[in-house]
Amino acid sequence: MAKASSAGLATADPRVLALAAQVTESTEQDTPLLLLKLKDILNSASLGCEESKRIKHDIYSYDLTQYCLLVLRQDHSRLRGGWATAVQLAEILSHCCVGLEVKEDPEEFYKKFLPSAIDNLLFLGRRLQARFIRAIKAEEKQDFLCWFQTVTDAICWLLGGHVQLAACVLQNSHFLQLLITDDVEAAVTMMSVLHRILTVNSSVLLHVGEETLHSVLDELVYKLSSTTNPVVGNAATKVLLLVVKFCKQLVELLTTRYKGLKGLLSKQWAGKGFDRDLSQLLDLLYLEQSNGKGELQSQHQAACIIQAMWRGHQTRKRLKKLPQAVTTLQRSFRAKREQELQHLQTQKEDEALKLQMQLQRQKAMRLFHERQLALLEIIHASQVNKYLEEMEGKSALTIQRFWRGYRARRNFHQQRQSLKEYKAAVVIQRAASKMSEEMSKELHLQAQEKLAQFLLRNKLDQRAAQRRQALLAQVNTDVELLMNAPGLAETTEKDLDVFMSRSIPVATKARQTHNTMLKYNRLPWWKKLGDEFMDDDVIPDDALHAELGTLFIGGRKF
Secondary structure, eight states: OOOTTTHHHSSOHHHHHHHHHHHSSTTTTTTTHHHHHHHHHTTSTTTTHHHHHHHHHHHHTTTHHHHHHHHTTTTSSSSSTTTHHHHHHHHHHHHHHHHHOOOHHHHHHHHIIIHHHHHHHHHHHHHHHHHHHHOSSHHHHHHHHHHHHHHHHHHHHHHHGGGHHHHHHHHOOHHHHHOOOOOHHHHHHHEEEEEEEHHHOOGGSSSSSSHHHHHHHHHHHHHHOOOOOOHHHHHHHHHHHHHHHHHHHHHHHHHHHHHHHHHHHHHHHHSSOOHHHHHHHHHHHHHHSTTHHHHHHHHHHHHHHHHHHHHHHHHHHHHHTTTHHHHHHHHHHHHHHHHHHHHHHHHHHHHHHHHHHHHHHHHHHHHHHHHHHHHHSSSSSGGGGHHHHHHHHHHHHHHHHHHHHHHHHHHHHHHHHHHHHHHHHHHHHHHHHHHOOOHHHHHHHHHHHHHHHHHHHHHHHHHHHHHHHHHHHEEEEEEEHHHTTOOOOGGOOOHHHHHHHOHHHHHHHHHHHHHHHHHHHHHHHGGSSSSOOOOOOOOOOGGOOOOOTTTTTEEEEO
């Protein structure tokens, strides 16, 4: 409270005194939220009256505006209240400075405090603009845009009360960074700020440095040439119109520095919804001499006549072709509709076929499970575990088969490239090498031998296939006999004769195969993933003297 005198303590507002004491004793985290109470204090007095001026003077005297100024520089993403609190403090700072009359040390207020306030507000606006552009969620993006626009309004409000700060704003590096953006909403907001600055102080561009002036004009012309968005074009056109209206000295600069500006405005932005402002800007740019306006009007009138004649010709031409165009349109529409109906019909047929196939698969699975349950009813209760072990063995074999197939396909894909290279090398060698008559005869004999071997092997394969079919038919017959066999309680001697084997070697081989499969099925499934094969057990000598009529079915002896 360096500015507050002892005499002023008696006349100072008690609310300001209490808040100043709280801020002095508070921590850095609590200070922003305490400063928000200034809003209620400012709203209690009408703007422009003596009471409002006295309250603003007390707030400045007790350094509360200095606290607001310092808080704006902090990273509000880590403080209580967040960015919303920073935006409210920006509004409070702007309202405190407008209408404030400092008599004790005016030089410090006008030359140090106000430029610092502008710099901090622009710095806060730059942070909000960066977060608005980087935001991904629509709700978060809208919040940061609203806060950014509130800060720019606070800057414009401060400029309305202190016109001399316009040059300070334009020459600030943060303002140029805010203006140089490709985001449509941010660019339009900053150009509206520039428009309000020129409205408040129309001759400010004549009092700034040449580098700043060129930077601002370059950015406006760049936005007109690099985008087709009518909102951006309208905002930039309005700013340039305001520049050439109130700063006649800059018309020559625009026409000489940006020689293609007039052609760009007339070709790219004509008919985009702001022709009135565009025509005024073009008129002012073309009017470098006193008689330029009449010439421009005649050129515009001639252009309008040419356009009217051309549009009339095009309209009459389209009207002549209208019946043919309607017929073509109807034909294409009907063809497209028929194609869509055919596509829908095909899609329905495909879906019905898929549904039918699915039902068939489900029916087949139900029949398979019913047969399994029937087989389980035939098997004795003591043999269920063995049957389950057999099923586990079959499952393991299935897993092995799929694993070996996968491994073979993987190896094949790995060797595919080498096979292609080998075949290509063979083709190249065959084409490059010169073959004699003797070599041709030898190759012919080799081909004949390989053909004979192939035919012989093919005949053997056919015989083997026929044998497999016969064995499969026999197996199917045996399975049907087993499925249709009566239960053990109902079995007669006549039924047993059907399953009896009268051959000692067959019975011995059956017992041997049965024992081998039992040992194999007891192994864990992970041991069956390899390529090893189990050797058959040696047939004991006493097995050759087995009794006639011995048969093993499902691990049971009959």
